[in-house]
Amino acid sequence: MSIQQIAVAYTAVATAENGRDGRVATDDGKLDVVVNPPKEMGGSGAGTNPEQLFAAGYSACFQGALGVVARAAKADIKGSTVTAQVGIGKTEAGGFGLEVELITSIPNVDRATAEELVAKAHEVCPYSNATRGNIKVTLTVA
Incomplete structure (x- = not known):
């Protein structure tokens, strides 16, 4: 299977801190959320x-x-x-x-x-x- 080639029209940028138990935010500030593992996977489930x-x-x-x-x-x-x-x-x-x-x-x-x-x-x-x-x-x- 070949790699799909595209003409990029938009690039979303998000940065995570502390992986699955931290925070993720986009460069434009429109998304800024706390992330935590779900309880089913041993986490607090407090965030998304x-x-x-x-x-x-x-x-x-x-x-x-x-x-x-x-x-x-x-x-x-x-x-x-x-x-x-x-x-x-x-x-x-x-x-x-x-x-x-x-x-x-x-x-x-x-x-x-x-x-x-x-x-x-x-x-x-x-x-x-x-x-x-x-x-x-x-x-x-x-």
């Missing part, structure tokens, strides 16, 4: 965590991609939602890995159309393109 931030970014990005393909198909996606569930756990090799389930609800179209839109969104979404072939991503139409 990288998996929640990844879930937020992926769900928002996928919703945007859904809008792009829906406009092209002239499909009504008003009231639609995308929920990203990001799991983290140990890999067989001893490190850690992620898996994602994207749960999409599109109330104004039939199931077959919803499934087609979700599949097409998965082809154009930058997060989907970044994760494809690297982690398990499950697409679910609610």
Whole structure:
């Protein structure tokens, strides 16, 4: 698989201090959050965590991609939602890995159309393109 080449239109910059048990902030100050491991992983759970931030970014990005393909198909996606569930756990090799389930609800179209839109969104979404072939991503139409 070759590395995807892009013409960069925007670069987000965030800096972490103290890793998973510290703080993350963007250079423009629009995001500044305390991060802590979840209780399930032995942390305090007091702040957000990288998996929640990844879930937020992926769900928002996928919703945007859904809008792009829906406009092209002239499909009504008003009231639609995308929920990203990001799991983290140990890999067989001893490190850690992620898996994602994207749960999409599109109330104004039939199931077959919803499934087609979700599949097409998965082809154009930058997060989907970044994760494809690297982690398990499950697409679910609610």
